[in-house]
Amino acid sequence: xxxxxxxxxxxxxxxxxxxxxxxxxxxxxxxxxxxxxxxxxxxxxxxxxxxxxxxxxxxxxxxxxxxxxxxxxxxxxxxxxxxxxxxxxxxxxxxxxxxxxxxxxxxxxxxxxxxxxxxxxxxxxxxxxxxxxxxxxxxxxxxxxxxxxxxxxxxxxxxxxxxxxxxxxxxxxxxxxxxxxxxxxxxxxxxxxxxxxxxxxxxxxxxxxxxxxxxxxxxxxxxxxxxxxxxxxxxxxxxxxxxxxxxxxxxxxxxxxxxxxxxxxxxxxxxxxxxxxxxxxxxxxxxxxxxxxxxxxxxxxxx
Amino acid sequence: xxxxxxxxxxxxxxxxxxxxxxxxxxxxxxxxxxxxxxxxxxxxxxxxxxxxxxxxxxxxxxxxxxxxxxxxxxxxxxxxxxxxxxxxxxxxxxxxxxxxxxxxxxxxxxxxxxxxxxxxxxxxxxxxxxxxxxxxxxxxxxxxxxxxxxxxxxxxxxxxxxxxxxxxxxxxxxxxxxxxxxxxxxxxxxxxxxxxxxxxxxxxxxxxxxxxxxxxxxxxxxxxxx
Numbered sequence: 392x393x394x395x396x397x398x399x400x401x402x403x404x405x406x407x408x409x410x411x412x413x414x415x416x417x418x419x420x421x422x423x424x425x426x427x428x429x430x431x432x433x434x435x436x437x438x439x440x441x442x443x444x445x446x447x448x449x450x451x452x453x454x455x456x457x458x459x460x461x462x463x464x465x466x467x468x469x470x471x472x473x474x475x476x477x478x479x480x481x482x483x484x485x486x487x488x489x490x491x492x493x494x495x496x497x498x499x500x501x502x503x504x505x506x507x508x509x510x511x512x513x514x515x516x517x518x519x520x521x522x523x524x525x526x527x528x529x530x531x532x533x534x535x536x537x538x539x540x541x542x543x544x545x546x547x548x549x550x551x552x553x554x555x556x557x558x559x560x561x562x563x564x565x566x567x568x569x570x571x572x573x574x575x576x577x578x579x580x581x582x583x584x585x586x587x588x589x590x591x592x593x594x595x596x597x598x599x600x601x602x603x604x605x606x607x608x609x610x611x612x613x614x615x616x617x618x619x620x621x622x623x624x625x626x627x628x629x630x631x632x633x634x635x636x637x638x639x640x641x642x643x644x645x646x647x648x649x650x651x652x653x654x655x656x657x658x659x660x661x662x663x664x665x666x667x668x669x670x671x672x673x674x675x676x677x678x679x680x681x682x683x684x685x686x687x688x689x690x691x692x693x694x
Numbered sequence: 695x696x697x698x699x700x701x702x703x704x705x706x707x708x709x710x711x712x713x714x715x716x717x718x719x720x721x722x723x724x725x726x727x728x729x730x731x732x733x734x735x736x737x738x739x740x741x742x743x744x745x746x747x748x749x750x751x752x753x754x755x756x757x758x759x760x761x762x763x764x765x766x767x768x769x770x771x772x773x774x775x776x777x778x779x780x781x782x783x784x785x786x787x788x789x790x791x792x793x794x795x796x797x798x799x800x801x802x803x804x805x806x807x808x809x810x811x812x813x814x815x816x817x818x819x820x821x822x823x824x825x826x827x828x829x830x831x832x833x834x835x836x837x838x839x840x841x842x843x844x845x846x847x848x849x850x851x852x853x854x855x856x857x858x859x860x861x862x863x864x865x866x867x868x869x870x871x872x873x874x875x876x877x878x879x880x881x882x883x884x885x886x887x888x889x890x891x892x893x894x895x896x897x898x899x900x901x902x903x904x905x906x907x908x909x910x911x912x913x914x915x916x917x918x919x920x
């Protein structure tokens with residue numbers, strides 16, 4: 392048994408090393424298939440981060456009366472904070488609102504001049520409510536509308552509800568389309584891997600016939616090729632790891648610029664999920680390779 | 695001993711490749727099986743190595759009735775019958791030594807025995823100095839000798855040679871036939887399938903002629919009559 396295993400490994404390694412070009416061609420095709428899968432995975436991760444970034448920016452502003460006392464504001468803030476759908480509540484005083492307004496319009500001298508002309512602070516203090524989950528924002532708006540407080544100046548959230556609905560709609564569609572594209576890519580990559588292994592076995596059809604003729608048992612015919620298929624899968628995943636991390640390294644600075652104010656690290660994502668991402672890829676490619684080898688050999692190994 | 699009793703083979707209904715073949719070949723005999731292309735010689739070879747099954751009749755090799763041999767048993771049959779072919783059927787990515795050793799490796803023989811047996815058969819066929827060459831690096835005659843060496847490693851009681859000289863020039867062909875005679879002298883039954891008239895007439899051994907799937911002549915020390 393042990394001797395047979397050693398020989399099967401020996402035949403497999405001999406086959407790989409003596410058919411270098413076939414090995415290179417097969418592994419290259421597998422690497423290309425994996426490259427497309429990993430590229431798509433990167434795009435998917437980035438789109439999900441982009442959606443999260445947009446969602447994080449979504450908040451509900453509750454404008455308060457200018458004469459509201461600090462105690463009233465604190466009491467209202469506490470009441471809202473205790474709501475289950477609320478992640479955070481921030482208070483913006485009149486002075487803070489004015490400062491922020493000036494900063495935002497620093498390049499717009501006409502607006503600033505108009506503000507000076509007015510001679511007073513026209514802005515209202517507000518409570519900025521960040522929802523736990525953007526999907527629950529419409530319900531949260533309804534709950535906020537029910538609050539009984541004299542210091543609330545404006546409760547009209549019609550625009551927010553519309554925008555939230557649109558964002559939810561867009562993110563749902565992006566997820567659906569993303570899933571569809573991933574499925575197509577996965578299917579195509581699996582088909583490519585399946586065919587490349589079948590071609591590799593096709594070139595060995597004469598050898599398989601000879602093995603049969605000299606009295607090789609099924610295990611001696613099948614297992615070296617099956618082992619070679621697993622080695623192809625291993626080599627292709629190793630190569631994709633070697634190729635893909637430098638690519639992510641090049642991509643990262645661009646992402647940091649693009650997702651300004653939002654912490655994103657694609658390299659960390661691939662490092663933190665290394666085992667799941669590449670382990671799963673190795674497993675799937677191995678299964679496809681072994682299956683295609685098995686089917687192809689079966690065809691040529693008939694007595 | 696090889697015994698064929700009323701053997702028929704048909705691939706299609708009413709299209710019989712072999713019809714009512716009755717043959718008895720003694721252990722240690724040298725038999726030439728002759729016939730034109732399409733006469734049924736190759737079908738008979740395929741039946742003897744378990745590649746094809748008979749439509750009717752019985753096939754017995756030694757004390758083994760292989761008429762209804764299962765796919766699982768075929769490898770064991772092939773380890774008992776040495777076979778050589780016109781196109782040598784050597785593994786191109788293995789050296790001559792590895793090709794010969796492979797037939798023993800797949801049976802799980804220990805390395806020490808493999809080294810001993812392979813050395814001995816390589817010496818017998820005169821290839822000990824070319825053992826590390828790949829098939830494409832040697833002549834056709836040498837490839838056929840390697841194929842014979844491979845067929846001999848199991849020390850088979852029967853050696854089946856299907857047109858072994860078909861791809862060789864006359865000098866190499868004669869060398870191969872001489873080698874087959876030497877192997878036969880060791881006690882191995884040799885069945886030489888050929889349509890080479892010169893070789894058959896030179897051998898002066900038993901000749902079985904097949905035509906249109908039937909045995910048309912069976913002569914001790916016969917000649918190529920077709």
